[in-house]
Structure formats: structure tokens, C-alpha cells
Amino acid sequence: MIRAIVYESNTGFTKKYAELLSAQTGLPCYSLSENKVNGGDSIIYLGWLCAGKIKGYAKASKNFNIRAVAGVGLRGQDAEALSQLIEQNNTGATPAFYLQGGVDIQRLRGLNKIILKAAVKAMAGKDGNPESKDTLYSYKDYVSPDNLRGLLSWYKSAV
């Protein structure tokens, strides 16, 4: 039985997805640092993507039985984003999902802010990339219940 949704969020977009999923499934949601879930419990894990890695996933994998995992990033929500997530995080047989989050430069600090600015600058001029340099100084929120459809239909089939 899946007990909870556990997440790690830096600027709030992953938290929003965790709360939306919580409302849709009735499962409680907690941040990883809250330590509210018993070791070994079955959970759904959501983490923000940092240089391809799902933050907190390695730690959560040691503590919990992760039934499904989702990474929240800035790039568009498509098949390529998902296949990279699977490859870079060794999700193995665990059902994995990619969710498009957003950017909030105001809430980023230190090295994370410098890295994100450099990454957006590098992505900006590329063909077909919807992001432009003005993203650097703006706030973009792509979180939507629609983006959770895949994860939700997995959940319904799993319980």
C-alpha cells in the first residue's frame, strides 16, 4: 500500500506538484527533510532536477520503497526529457515520470542561481527552444494538473 508522497523542492514547483498529486490521490505529502514517513514504507517520490539528477532520489531510495519517481525540470515535458531522466538516474524497473516545473530566479541563491543563469543562456539561442534570455529575469510557472495525467493513471492502475 502506498503511504505517502515525499518530495524535495528548492524553489517551490516540485512542492506544488506534490500538493496537486496529494489532492488527487488523497495521499499525504511531506518534504524529504521532514522525516515524517517510516523507513521502508512505500511512497511516490518527486524531486527537482539539478544537472540531470533527481534531487534526494538516492537518499530516498535507501530509506523507502519507491513505487514511482518523478523529476521536475525546466525543459519541456516530452518523451526525450523522460528517456534522459530514466538514463541519468538509473530508475531501473521503477515507473518514472518527467514533469515540467518552472523558474523563479528570485528564489534561487548562490551557486544554483549562477548555474541556472548559465544554463538558460546556453539554451537560449538554440533552434526550437521556446526559452529565451528574458527567462533569466522572469518568473515562469508551467505547473499544471494536466502534466500529472500520466502519473495519475499509473497510480490508479497500481492501487
Ligand SMILES: Cc1cc2nc3c(=O)[nH]c(=O)nc-3n(C[C@H](O)[C@H](O)[C@H](O)COP(=O)(O)O)c2cc1C
Ligand atoms: C543548478 C540547477 C540545475 C538545473 N538542472 C536542470 C536540468 O538538468 N534539467 C532541467 O530540466 N531543469 C534543470 N533545472 C531547472 C529546475 O529543475 C526547475 O527550475 C525546477 O522547476 C525547480 O523545481 P523546484 O521549484 O521544486 O526547486 C536546474 C536548476 C538549477 C538551479
